[in-house]
Amino acid sequence: MENYILEMKNITKEFPGVKALDDVTFSVKEGEIHALVGENGAGKSTLMKVLSGVHSFGTYKGDIVVDNQVQKYHHIKDSEKAGIGIIYQELTLVKEMNVCENIFLGSELHSNGRIDWDKSMHEAKKWLAEVKLNIDPVVRVLNLGVGQQQLIEIAKALSKNVKILILDEPTAALTNEETKLLLNIIRNLKTKGVTCIYISHRLNEVFDIADRITVLRDGKTIVTENKSDLNEQKLIAHMVGRELTQLFPKKKHTSGEVVLEVKDWTIYSQETDDIALDNINFQVKRGEILGIAGLVGAGRSELMMSIFGAWGKRLNGDILLNNKRIKIHNPHQAIKAGISLVTEDRKRYGLVLEMNIEKNTTLASLDKVSAGGFVINKNEEVVVSNKYVQDLAIKTPSVEQLARNLSGGNQQKVVLGKWLMTEPQILILDEPTRGIDVGAKYEIYNIMNDLIEQGVCVVMISSELPEILGMSDRILVMHEGKITGEMLAEEATQEKVMLYATGNQ
Numbered sequence: 001m002e003n004y005i006l007e008m009k010n011i012t013k014e015f016p017g018v019k020a021l022d023d024v025t026f027s028v029k030e031g032e033i034h035a036l037v038g039e040n041g042a043g044k045s046t047l048m049k050v051l052s053g054v055h056s057f058g059t060y061k062g063d064i065v066v067d068n069q070v071q072k073y074h075h076i077k078d079s080e081k082a083g084i085g086i087i088y089q090e091l092t093l094v095k096e097m098n099v100c101e102n103i104f105l106g107s108e109l110h111s112n113g114r115i116d117w118d119k120s121m122h123e124a125k126k127w128l129a130e131v132k133l134n135i136d137p138v139v140r141v142l143n144l145g146v147g148q149q150q151l152i153e154i155a156k157a158l159s160k161n162v163k164i165l166i167l168d169e170p171t172a173a174l175t176n177e178e179t180k181l182l183l184n185i186i187r188n189l190k191t192k193g194v195t196c197i198y199i200s201h202r203l204n205e206v207f208d209i210a211d212r213i214t215v216l217r218d219g220k221t222i223v224t225e226n227k228s229d230l231n232e233q234k235l236i237a238h239m240v241g242r243e244l245t246q247l248f249p250k251k252k253h254t255s256g257e258v259v260l261e262v263k264d265w266t267i268y269s270q271e272t273d274d275i276a277l278d279n280i281n282f283q284v285k286r287g288e289i290l291g292i293a294g295l296v297g298a299g300r301s302e303l304m305m306s307i308f309g310a311w312g313k314r315l316n317g318d319i320l321l322n323n324k325r326i327k328i329h330n331p332h333q334a335i336k337a338g339i340s341l342v343t344e345d346r347k348r349y350g351l352v353l354e355m356n357i358e359k360n361t362t363l364a365s366l367d368k369v370s371a372g373g374f375v376i377n378k379n380e381e382v383v384v385s386n387k388y389v390q391d392l393a394i395k396t397p398s399v400e401q402l403a404r405n406l407s408g409g410n411q412q413k414v415v416l417g418k419w420l421m422t423e424p425q426i427l428i429l430d431e432p433t434r435g436i437d438v439g440a441k442y443e444i445y446n447i448m449n450d451l452i453e454q455g456v457c458v459v460m461i462s463s464e465l466p467e468i469l470g471m472s473d474r475i476l477v478m479h480e481g482k483i484t485g486e487m488l489a490e491e492a493t494q495e496k497v498m499l500y501a502t503g504n505q
């Protein structure tokens, strides 16, 4: 008999119109790091929500067995008591509260009927040290970066004495450095006996850290294997259900005339008043994918948002569209001029979670679905939103589904559909495949190729070097608010891009 700390047996979970989990079996050994992988919508997050009691006992079929006892969690508190801690795909800290308050939120430390702040501070420091985070617990969370927030989530879980720690896509928004740090902390927890369930679309991380790997596809368990019995290609085949021989469907495009030209573009930061973008000059040509590489914080998103009229103070410089100078003061003008921006933070800028797919899709193009710009034509909305669901292979029972209920990757596709519907001349994609599975990435790359063939210019910001090298025709590299390098894709190597990105060239 294997020594399993956790067994999930024959778990089935249905939502209206969706069988999210279909007789799933998932067993985790004590002290291992067990990776859970699969395409967007495969059921990974749902399985973990069943485990943690977010989907309470009685709303699913099957058994959860921890330490050989069947568990009936009605609430997340119940699973916490049993030593299960979950860190969700989207961070859930309260931004206005400080670090200490967040760590003990809902589990406040009391003495004599009051919250014991001295003890809380003392304990908070202890847990922060455990995740190697050197910050004062009274700092408010909104002043911290996502990497630090992720570590606070872990500290919070540890403070509840977790035996099983679940991390759902913890590195999706982290820099390479932060990712390394996080992986080390997880390894460290393992040496202390914590069992870890690790969900990620970044297969290199999975191979780096996991002992065993389970693949879900369409709500079913496909395999559980030792890492040593798998390689990346085999794993991808299990995930997508077929051999994927090529990760990047790169086509050679021939670039044409200059469509967009940005000249002497200098922008002051919205937050501080410092120069954030320093004399930027570049062109976007028809028929090419322009890749923008650089480390997080290099100013890539700020550059694109400032062009889009959504960021920055005191703009100096010019934007020329088809050789004509244009002024863009807000996103509405940018969209009218034919520029669309798919931002990296889909929750903040891209998607209204309480609206359905149909409404989200048409949100930026209401004039296209309304007669004379007044009355929205409901039938037209249904038709176009269905078209994008089909074109982008969005996994959903219907366009009536609320965005909130879609898996992370499918939310990203809805955002993409919304901007495609504006029929832009220039489509700017900021980290377009973050949190997206390999199969869907491939589909998105194909869509980019199709757009190029239709004459749309595509600008792609990406922190994934293989993606930059695999899909771009030309590459700009940024470092500290400046463009430090430009090269054609055929001249580019990872090393060369990194040299420019770190300002060493």
Ligand SMILES: Nc1ncnc2c1ncn2[C@@H]1O[C@H](COP(=O)(O)OP(=O)(O)OP(=O)(O)O)[C@@H](O)[C@H]1O
Binding pocket: 015, 016, 018, 019, 020, 038, 039, 040, 041, 042, 043, 044, 045, 046, 047, 089, 395, 396, 405, 406, 407, 408, 409, 410, 435, 437
């Ligand atoms: N609350 C809900 N209501 C309706 N459907 C839901 C709900 N939560 C999840 N689903 C559906 O269940 C399926 C599995 O979703 P889940 O979020 O578990 O996928 P995932 O494997 O975590 O994907 P991703 O990699 O994109 O995060 C999807 O089809 C999703 O739309």
Ligand SMILES: [Mg+2]
Binding pocket: 044, 045, 046, 089, 168, 407, 408
């Ligand atoms: Mg998920």
